[in-house]
Amino acid sequence: MSNxxxxxxxxxxxxxxxxxxxxxxxILAAIGSSVGLGNMWKFTYVTGQNGGGAFFLLFIACLLIVxxxxxxxxLAVGRAGRGDAVISFSKLSGKKWWGALGFxxxxxxxxxxxxxxxxxxxxxxxxxxSISGALFESTDYQAVYDTFTASTAxxxxxxxxxxxxxxxxxxxxxxxxxxxxKIVIPGLLIILVIMLVRTLTLDGAAEGIRYFLxxxxxxxxxxxxxxxxxxxxxxxSLGMGxxxxxxxxxxxxxxxxxxxxxxxxxxxxYALIAGLIIFPTTFTFGIAxxxxxxxxxxxxxxxxxxxxxxxxxxxxxxxxxxxxxxxSCLALIEVPVAYLMRKYGHGRTKATVFVMIAMYVLALPVTxxxxxxxxxxxxxxxxxxxxxxxxxxxxxxxLGGLFVTILVGFVWKGAGEETGMKGWWLKAxxxxxxxxxxxxxxxxxxxxxxxx
Ligand code: PFF
Numbered sequence: 001m002s003n004x005x006x007x008x009x010x011x012x013x014x015x016x017x018x019x020x021x022x023x024x025x026x027i028l029a030a031i032g033s034s035v036g037l038g039n040m041w042k043f044t045y046v047t048g049q050n051g052g053g054a055f056f057l058l059f060i061a062c063l064l065i066v067x068x069x070x071x072x073x074x075l076a077v078g079r080a081g082r083g084d085a086v087i088s089f090s091k092l093s094g095k096k097w098w099g100a101l102g103f104x105x106x107x108x109x110x111x112x113x114x115x116x117x118x119x120x121x122x123x124x125x126x127x128x129x130s131i132s133g134a135l136f137e138s139t140d141y142q143a144v145y146d147t148f149t150a151s152t153a154x155x156x157x158x159x160x161x162x163x164x165x166x167x168x169x170x171x172x173x174x175x176x177x178x179x180x181x182k183i184v185i186p187g188l189l190i191i192l193v194i195m196l197v198r199t200l201t202l203d204g205a206a207e208g209i210r211y212f213l214x215x216x217x218x219x220x221x222x223x224x225x226x227x228x229x230x231x232x233x234x235x236x237s238l239g240m241g242x243x244x245x246x247x248x249x250x251x252x253x254x255x256x257x258x259x260x261x262x263x264x265x266x267x268x269x270y271a272l273i274a275g276l277i278i279f280p281t282t283f284t285f286g287i288a289x290x291x292x293x294x295x296x297x298x299x300x301x302x303x304x305x306x307x308x309x310x311x312x313x314x315x316x317x318x319x320x321x322x323x324x325x326x327x328s329c330l331a332l333i334e335v336p337v338a339y340l341m342r343k344y345g346h347g348r349t350k351a352t353v354f355v356m357i358a359m360y361v362l363a364l365p366v367t368x369x370x371x372x373x374x375x376x377x378x379x380x381x382x383x384x385x386x387x388x389x390x391x392x393x394x395x396x397x398x399l400g401g402l403f404v405t406i407l408v409g410f411v412w413k414g415a416g417e418e419t420g421m422k423g424w425w426l427k428a429x430x431x432x433x434x435x436x437x438x439x440x441x442x443x444x445x446x447x448x449x450x451x452x
Contacts, residue, residue, distance in 0.1 A: 051219025078247025
């Protein structure tokens, strides 16, 4: 019944989407989108590989100088355009071809979901295995990880992620995405605090905290700066039309600057807490903090095994990761769903089913490439999983962000008014959108293209 009510009427040809978040609901959903595997899984191992504290400072600088201005830009574009990236770009630029640039973001979100959901599925598996104690039956966690990723189990866990997120998305903005975030984000906070108390009372806590927070600038390279910027983008969900699409559901009276600050603070706080959980744990149990992407799935189970009530803390930790990953998946799926609803006049349920099926067709081989049957099928040295991660994170995402800065900085004249900012703040924001952000984005781009 509710599907019928939400059918094509949620997108009005002239006014755009008519669905809306409540003020608090939007902030929680946007924090839910930004807080994810990026902060806990990617942020900690990249910080570990770049020497710790100094890299964290760089990450904060990138978040403040580039990330927050671009986030504000995406929200303003979405709210003024009242639609997905394609329609908002062409409406605000006054040129239809800008829609093609917006389409890059829609495709990026679609592609990111195919591999992000693989890892999200792993977190569910690890949560269940940890709580049941099965995870700790062997002490060779690399072998456990290899056996799991080579089996067919990841396929089923990924399907579970698709089903959970599909149901929430089909329910709509206020009774789906907003409601889900309102329930799970406070839960996430509680689990974070429990984990934090546990890890800060470990024997190696002081050493871990020192590694994470004491800046040793000798460890930094130019590459670290670019990595910090890319991570800030990924972490704030920028360049994929996700914040832009959520922005389309924000009421006009809501302050975009307050929302930007809240999301930035939430994302940073989560990254800080993630570091304060991971590094004391790795130092206490003698695990190298720079052991790479396997840090969370291989190293931490070893640490949990050595802790009293480790299965419980391990279970809580992986549940935390799973919740954070699912709220991020919601934002990723909403991008193509919003596009289909507007473009073809589909109802929300139909658009969701269509997107989920299309995504899954690609997500299945991607999962098989992440340690499974297709992992050795490579093209130019990378398998399908690695290619998707590489192309989206390093090419499509910076490109999507760059288009937003150009649109806001040089093409769309109403950006300042949409944000409601005035005076010095407005000038600083526009300066960043016109010069600082695009130049830094182009630098990342040139680096990944191998030109610098
Ligand atoms: N910000 C998420 C994370 O840090 O894990 C990743 C992400 C989620 C990117 C949603 C884009 C998005 F639309």
